[in-house]
Amino acid sequence: MPLIGKKKVTDGIKLSDNLNVFADLYVKQKQAIRFPEEINIGLDLVDYKGMADEERKLFHDLVGYFVTSELLVQNVLGESFYPYIMDPRAKMAMTVQMFMEDIHSDFFEMILNTFSMNRDEMYNKSSTHPIMKKKQEMVAEAANAISVSTGGVDPDTIKGKKAILNAILINNIIQEGIFFYSAFAMYFAIRETGRMKNVCNGMDLVLIDESFHLKMGMEMILTMIEETPELVQDEEFVQHIRDTIVAGAELELEFLQSLLGSRMTFGINYNEMADYLKYVVDRRLEELGFGPHYLVGENPLKFLQKQDFKTLQNFFEITPNQYTNF
Ligand SMILES: [Fe+2]
Ligand SMILES: [Fe+2]
DSSP: OOSBOOOOTTTTOSOOSOOOHHHHHHHHHHHHOOOGGGSOGGGGHHHHHTOOHHHHHHHHHHHHHHHHHHHHHHHIIIIIIGGGBOOHHHHHHHHHHHHHHHHHHHHHHHHHHHTTOOHHHHHHHHHHSHHHHHHHHHHHHHHHTTOGGGTOOOTTSHHHHHHHHHHHIIIIIIIIIIIHHHHHHHHHHHHHTTOOHHHHHHHHHHHHHHHHHHHHHHHHHHHHHHHOTHHHHOHHHHHHHHHHHHHHHHHHHHHHHHHHTTSEETTEEHHHHHHHHHHHHHHHHHHTTOOOSSOOOSOSOGGGGSGGGHHHHHHHSOOTTOGGGO
16 A cells, blocks of 8 residues: 555555554654653752743743644644555554654643743744744645645645655654754753753653654655655756755754854854754755765764763664664
8 A cells, every 4th residue: 555645534444464664663653652741840940940041041942942843743744644644554653653742742831831931922932933933834834735624635646746745854854853953952952061951851752752753754755755756756856855955954054043143052052053953954865865965074062972862862863774773
């Protein structure tokens, strides 16, 4: 059964005994499920209260970005992708992803409540911060273009498949695999200062989950290409994929500039974060078979390579054959 296509509710109600990559992703994600209640982020209250104004502002911007983005991902999966997926094992993997997004929303709600943040201010950030808004609009535009409730596309045509692939690329690779990774690095910079340890432990769990969602996106794209090689025989479309990744990266660089300016906050500055982001983007390009764009040879954020980070490193510097370690 193909990954993507038109379907009836009686299609795909038998699981094949062929355990494909999506069956594997279902199991791995299921095993990764952790609940935010297991972490006592209230222990970080003293650290939170002791933050300098610019530190608190950065922390708030990161939380504000995630509170709406987790729900945005959930909507994109449910409204846009799920109706087109035929392979029952891929559907199982995707519904675990959706459950994980619920858990992430739960975790960020806990942060809002524990630190008595202004809910409206946090939820409004993605519509009032101009670059945060642009990042979410990029995702929303691609997902809305295929959303079934607003008409959708024909998944059996090349045009429809291209639109679906484009939406997967922007949600799972650019949003979850580039935008989110940039935010994770800033949380780990906070941990490097010895503060907010429990919140950062929770972010470890979110990162592990997001690494699976990035993998899910990569596998969906590679499967679509394998099933429909015409997609990549169109050079213009291939160039579009590469250009879209670079456009997402440039938007994230703008975002980092707006957050960090010329200051050093939590021990990191814009230049280091920009190099880290470029390094991540080159990995994403390579995972999809493109050459690197920014040519940053190694991860410039040295604290991500320390011993206590080792178990997470595979999720941070992920390559397609590295997902078996969890
Ligand atoms: Fe998430
Ligand atoms: Fe995710």
